Amino acid sequence: MTKMENTEKKQTSRPVSLLLLIPALLFGLISIAMAVVGLGLIPLLPALIGLLLGGVSFLLFRNSYKVFTYIIFGIALIAALISITRVTLFESKVAADEAFDSTLIRTEEGIDADLKDLFEDSDFGDELPMDSISVE
Amino acid sequence: MKRLLIAAGLVITSLIIIPVHRINAQTSVVNPFQSGEILTFKGAYYMSSLWADLAELKIEVSDYTAEGRSLFSLRATASTYSNYDSFFKIRDLYQSWVDKNGIKPYIFVRNVDEGGYKFNMKYVIKRGSMQARLDFTRNDITRTSVINITDNTQDLVSILFYVRTLDFERMSVGRTISIPTLIDEKIDNVIITYRGKENIKTEPFGTISCYKLGVTVNNKGLVNKESNNIWLTADKNKIPVQVKAEIPVGSIQLRLTDAKGIKK
Numbered sequence: 001m002t003k004m005e006n007t008e009k010k011q012t013s014r015p016v017s018l019l020l021l022i023p024a025l026l027f028g029l030i031s032i033a034m035a036v037v038g039l040g041l042i043p044l045l046p047a048l049i050g051l052l053l054g055g056v057s058f059l060l061f062r063n064s065y066k067v068f069t070y071i072i073f074g075i076a077l078i079a080a081l082i083s084i085t086r087v088t089l090f091e092s093k094v095a096a097d098e099a100f101d102s103t104l105i106r107t108e109e110g111i112d113a114d115l116k117d118l119f120e121d122s123d124f125g126d127e128l129p130m131d132s133i134s135v136e
Numbered sequence: 137m138k139r140l141l142i143a144a145g146l147v148i149t150s151l152i153i154i155p156v157h158r159i160n161a162q163t164s165v166v167n168p169f170q171s172g173e174i175l176t177f178k179g180a181y182y183m184s185s186l187w188a189d190l191a192e193l194k195i196e197v198s199d200y201t202a203e204g205r206s207l208f209s210l211r212a213t214a215s216t217y218s219n220y221d222s223f224f225k226i227r228d229l230y231q232s233w234v235d236k237n238g239i240k241p242y243i244f245v246r247n248v249d250e251g252g253y254k255f256n257m258k259y260v261i262k263r264g265s266m267q268a269r270l271d272f273t274r275n276d277i278t279r280t281s282v283i284n285i286t287d288n289t290q291d292l293v294s295i296l297f298y299v300r301t302l303d304f305e306r307m308s309v310g311r312t313i314s315i316p317t318l319i320d321e322k323i324d325n326v327i328i329t330y331r332g333k334e335n336i337k338t339e340p341f342g343t344i345s346c347y348k349l350g351v352t353v354n355n356k357g358l359v360n361k362e363s364n365n366i367w368l369t370a371d372k373n374k375i376p377v378q379v380k381a382e383i384p385v386g387s388i389q390l391r392l393t394d395a396k397g398i399k400k
Contacts, residue, residue, distance in 0.1 A: 037219065040189055042183060045183065092189045094218065097215070099227075104211075104229060111233060111243060115207075115243065118261075118262065
């Protein structure tokens with residue numbers, strides 16, 4: 001293969017390679033973002049797609065954007081590592097929330113009056129439907 | 137002859153009625169749960185074998201006395217895990233006050249706070265007039281409406297406890313039960329289908345035999361009729377251990393992670 005032919009092949013392969021690498025980079029970045037937020041093991045999915053697209057580009061166009069491909073691999077692997085580490089080492093917890101706690105208390109405060117009104121109301125209706133209850 | 141027939145009819149009727157009356161007088165309602173029961177669930181999104189834990193659901197049963205009446209307060213709270221709070225914080229409260237004998241709701245409160253979208257709903261249920269009064273509050277503005285109910289109407293919390301009182305051992309697979317339920321501002325029929333028994337792996341109890349129940353609203357599932365299921369332990373407690381709802385991409389699952397105060 002002459003030097004000219006080689007250059008021509010490289011020129012045609014580069015745009016095709018980019019068509020694979022740009023989505024691969026996007027998937028890699030999405031997986032990093034998802035892993036940082038803490039979406040469990042879901043970030044593994046875009047990370048795997050990123051690795052797959054990067055891998056295809058690397059196998060088909062070995063000499064195109066080599067460093068760029070390695071960066072994509074790196075991003076996807078870091079995202080996968082963050083997700084797996086977070087899931088295995090850190091337990092999900094609900095943060096203490098004083099405002100919500102006070103809502104729980106406030107909700108119960110007015111209920112006595114509502115129940116009193118309800119039980120005193122002639123429309124209350126006190127008959128007990130027994131049809132669905134298990135009995136001994 | 138006519139008198140004789142009437143007398144015979146009365147005797148036969150009394151023979152039929154009296155034993156039933158005696159049974160009702162001697163029996164007491166047995167609930168499969170008690171005050172102090174706390175069930176904690178982990179809510180997660182599943183995409184094939186990958187998942188993300190999103191929120192915690194806690195369901196608590198406590199005693200409540202009002203005007204000399206003994207009630208259950210059934211409280212369900214849903215809270216997102218701390219890592220989501222800065223993106224989409226959920227702090228929802230669903231609470232129902234029900235009669236201990238019959239799981240008959242009197243008041244149902246729903247306080248929603250989802251990503252800053254807030255509203256409060258309070259239903260006061262009057263069975264005498266077969267109506268529920270709804271106070272809907274959003275942005276400090278309250279509007280009141282009246283919803284016609286049926287005698288067996290449940291709310292979003294009490295329905296779970298009502299279903300726990302059902303006797304599935306006597307049911308055949310495929311049997312359906314329609315329960316009118318207050319959802320948003322109307323009554324929808326929640327259809328429960330008994331789908332037999334399945335062994336389910338749980339965190340607190342290990343692998344346990346469960347009743348599998350299909351749940352649809354007005355006979356529609358999120359994806360299809362068989363896409364939403366709940367599993368209750370096949371024992372006297374009928375503890376909900378897993379809930380699964382298929383969505384167009386993946387599924388939402390609730391899994392029991394802790395159970396305290398279970399009735400012995």
